[in-house]
Amino acid sequence: METIVIVGASLAGTRAAQTLRAEGYDGRIILVGEESEMPYDRPPLSKQFLLGDWAREDIALLTPKEVESLKLEFRLGVRATGLDREHKRLLLGVDGDLSYDGLIITTGARPRSLPGLDPHQEGVHVIRTMGDAQRLAEDLRNGQTLGIIGGGFLGSEVASAARRMGVAVTMLERDPEPMAAILGTRVGRVLADIQRQHGVDVRTESMVRKVVVGSVNGVPSVQVINDDETRLEFDNVLLSIGAAPNTEWLADSDVLIDNGVVCDDKLFVSDSIVTAGDVARINHPLQGFQRRIEHWTNAVQLGEVAAANLLAGRRKARSFRSVPYVWSDQFGSRIEIIGSPRGDDRVELLGSEAKDNKRLFVYFRDGAPSALVGINARSWMLGVRRRITDVAELNLAFVENLEKEISDNQAAA
Numbered sequence: 001m002e003t004i005v006i007v008g009a010s011l012a013g014t015r016a017a018q019t020l021r022a023e024g025y026d027g028r029i030i031l032v033g034e035e036s037e038m039p040y041d042r043p044p045l046s047k048q049f050l051l052g053d054w055a056r057e058d059i060a061l062l063t064p065k066e067v068e069s070l071k072l073e074f075r076l077g078v079r080a081t082g083l084d085r086e087h088k089r090l091l092l093g094v095d096g097d098l099s100y101d102g103l104i105i106t107t108g109a110r111p112r113s114l115p116g117l118d119p120h121q122e123g124v125h126v127i128r129t130m131g132d133a134q135r136l137a138e139d140l141r142n143g144q145t146l147g148i149i150g151g152g153f154l155g156s157e158v159a160s161a162a163r164r165m166g167v168a169v170t171m172l173e174r175d176p177e178p179m180a181a182i183l184g185t186r187v188g189r190v191l192a193d194i195q196r197q198h199g200v201d202v203r204t205e206s207m208v209r210k211v212v213v214g215s216v217n218g219v220p221s222v223q224v225i226n227d228d229e230t231r232l233e234f235d236n237v238l239l240s241i242g243a244a245p246n247t248e249w250l251a252d253s254d255v256l257i258d259n260g261v262v263c264d265d266k267l268f269v270s271d272s273i274v275t276a277g278d279v280a281r282i283n284h285p286l287q288g289f290q291r292r293i294e295h296w297t298n299a300v301q302l303g304e305v306a307a308a309n310l311l312a313g314r315r316k317a318r319s320f321r322s323v324p325y326v327w328s329d330q331f332g333s334r335i336e337i338i339g340s341p342r343g344d345d346r347v348e349l350l351g352s353e354a355k356d357n358k359r360l361f362v363y364f365r366d367g368a369p370s371a372l373v374g375i376n377a378r379s380w381m382l383g384v385r386r387r388i389t390d391v392a393e394l395n396l397a398f399v400e401n402l403e404k405e406i407s408d409n410q411a412a413a
Contacts, residue, residue: 001025001027001101001102001310001311002027002028002101003027003028003030003099003100003101003102004020004025004027004028004029004030004100004101004102004103004104004310005030005032005090005098005100005102005103005104006029006030006031006032006103006104006106007032007080007090007103007104007105007106007107008032008033008104008105008106008107008108008246008277008279009031009032009033009034009035009038009039009074009076010033010039010106010107010108010277010278010299011039011041011042011061011277011296011299011300011303012106012108012276012277012278012280012299012300012302012303012306013031013033013039013104013106013276013277013303014031014039014061014062014303015299015300015303015304015307016104016106016276016303016304016306016307017029017031017070017072017307018070019303019304019307019308020307020310020311021070021071023307023308023311025311027101028073029070029071029072029073030072030073030074030075030098030100031072031073031074031075032075032076032078032080032090032092032098033074033075033076033077033078034077034078034079034080034107035076035077035129035130036076036077037056037076037129037130038060038061038062038067038074038076039060039061039062040056040059040060040061040130041059041060041061041296042128042296043296044058044059045059045127045128045129045130045132045133046127046133046154046157046158046161047157047160047161047329049130049133049137050127050133050136050137050140050158050161051137051161051164051165052137056130059130075092075095075098078092078095079092079093079095079249080092080107080249081093081249082249082250082252082253083103083249083250083253083255084097084253085253085254085255085270085273087099088100088101088103088272090103091249100272101272102272102273102274102310102311103272103273103274104273104274104275104276104303104306104307104310105261105269105273105274105275105276105279105280106275106276106277106279106299106303106306107245107246107247107249107277107279108245108246108277108278108279109243109244109245109246109278109279109292109294110128110243110244110246111126111127111128111239111240111241111242111243111244112239112241112242112243112244113126113239113241114149114208114210114211114239114241116210117210117211117239119239121213122213122220123139123213123220123221123222123234123235123236123237124211124213124222124236124237124239125139125236125237125238125239126238126239126240127154127158127238127240128243136158136236136238139235139236140161140162140165140167140236141165142235143167143234143235143236144167144168144235145167145168145169145170145233145234145235145236146158146159146162146167146168146169146170146234146235146236146237146238147169147170147171147172147222147224147232147234147236147237147238148169148170148171148172148237148238148240149172149208149211149224149237149238149239149240149241150172150173150239150240150241150242151171151172151173151175151177151178151179151191151192151202151204151240152178152179152240152242153179153326153328153330153335154240155171155238155240156171156178156191156195156328156330156331157328157329157330158238158240159171159195159200159330160198160329160330160331163198163199163200163331168199168201169199169200169201170200170201170203170232170234171195171200171201171202171203172203172206172208172224172226172232173202173203173204173205173206174204174205174206174207174208175188175204175205176188176204176205177189177191177192177204178191178192178195178202178204179191180343181342181343182341182342182343183337183341183343183373184341184342184343184344184345184347184363185343186347186361187347187361187373187375190359190375191335191375192204194330194331194333195330195331197331198331206226206230207226207227207228208224208225208226208227209225209226209227210225211223211224211225211237211239212225216233220235221233221234221235222234222235222236222237224237243278243294245259245260245261245278245279245281245292246279247260247261247279255269255270255273256269258281258290259281259292260279260280260281260292261275261279261280261281262281262290263275263280263281263282263283264282264283265282265283265284265319265320265321266305266309266314266317266318266319266320267280267282267302267305267306267309267317267320268309268314268317271313271314272310274306274307274309274310275306276299276302276303276305276306276307277298277299277302277303278292278293278294278299279292280292280302280306282302282320284320284324284340284391293324295324295325295326296327297324297325297326297327298322298324298325298326301320301322302320305318305320321390321391321392322389322390322391323338323339323388323389323390323391323393323394324337324338324339324340325337325338325385333357333375333376334374334375334376334378335373335374335375336373336374336375336377336378336381337371337372337373337374338371338372338373338374338381338384338385338388338394339363339369339370339371339372339394340370340371341363341370341371341373342363342365342370345363345364345365345370345371346363346364346365347361347362347363347364348361348362348364349361350362350399350402350403350406350407351403351406351407351409351410352407352410357375357376358375358376358377358380359374359375359376359377360372360373360374360375360377360380360381360402360406361373361374361375362399362402362403368395368396369394369395369396369398369399370394371394372384372394372399372402380402380406384402
């Protein structure tokens with residue numbers, strides 16, 4: 001292959017480019033990105049960058065020296081508009097086309113909004129880009145109240161940062177507890193308690209019907225209206241209700257799209273196309289069905305495997321079997337997930353309740369472990385991650401040994 005084009009200057013795209021060079025590829029690598037910024041890390045946008053603790057250079061994924069050594073070509077501020085698979089051309093609208101021998105799709109996802117609502121109008125926010133975070137930070141400095149629609153990790157991290165900035169925060173969650181659909185009500189209640197302890201007004205089973213932007217006495221305000229006609233007014237509102245994959249540009253291609261770019265377990269879309277990151281819908285052996293995983297570690301691992309497999313070719317490529325890992329830092333606590341929990345899984349606490357709020361939960365589905373969830377349990381979770389490198393290793397024997405280790409450790413403390 002003489003030219004490999006990576007469409008999506010994301011974490012997955014950047015890691016794919018680094019892997020191509022690490023694997024010995026010496027051809028052209030062209031990285032296409034819709035944003036005009038050089039690739040940057042997104043998790044700090046809702047934390048350190050939002051608070052002003054980190055600057056642009058702190059979240060850059062590549063230093064100027066790395067860009068030079070990797071010999072990358074960038075087409076930034078350019079949006080992909082289509083794909084001609086027959087002639088192997090990436091269509092860029094008014095910015096022309098790019099020919100490729102291999103294509104890596106890492107276009108990521110964008111925040112969902114409510115029907116008919118412009119998420120970029122005054123007082124309304126989403127957070128995905130550096131510009132989003134800068135705009136939100138400025139409005140939080142000038143406002144006193146923030147309503148967050150959605151109680152997932154992103155919304156909770158912004159709530160944590162906003163409370164540090166002295167902003168009054170109300171979280172509106174449609175489920176019985178935050179993240180109940182993924183973590184269940186037992187662990188969701190723990191997360192809600194952490195937020196309430198830090199002054200967040202957590203309102204569960206709150207179904208938002210619409211958001212209205214207006215003004216009160218000449219001061220801009222945002223009104224949130226629930227299904228029961230309850231009305232709440234805020235200086236600013238953050239929408240944190242999930243993400244939609246960026247696949248519209250592939251609508252006229254024959255690439256299979258179904259809530260993401262559908263690929264096999266080796267990340268191939270076709271012999272010359274692979275995909276990675278938030279946009280990839282992979283048939284993962286732990287889940288037993290296809291799904292997208294929108295988290296940092298997944299983007300890194302998929303980017304690496306996709307690039308290596310593209311070079312190796314379909315016959316020699318390896319399956320993606322890494323155990324999903326997710327973390328979130330909020331209100332001084334770290335929440336970590338290993339595996340793929342669901343809200344209807346059976347949940348058990350390993351060991352006993354620790355005085356320092358250190359907890360480790362195991363999730364079971366159909367009698368087998370599906371996930372481990374740690375709250376302020378960094379050392380335990382680090383040990384688990386070091387020992388589990390394949391989905392097959394998350395089994396009953398592993399959980400039984402882990403429970404014994406934790407119980408012995410707590411007894412000796």
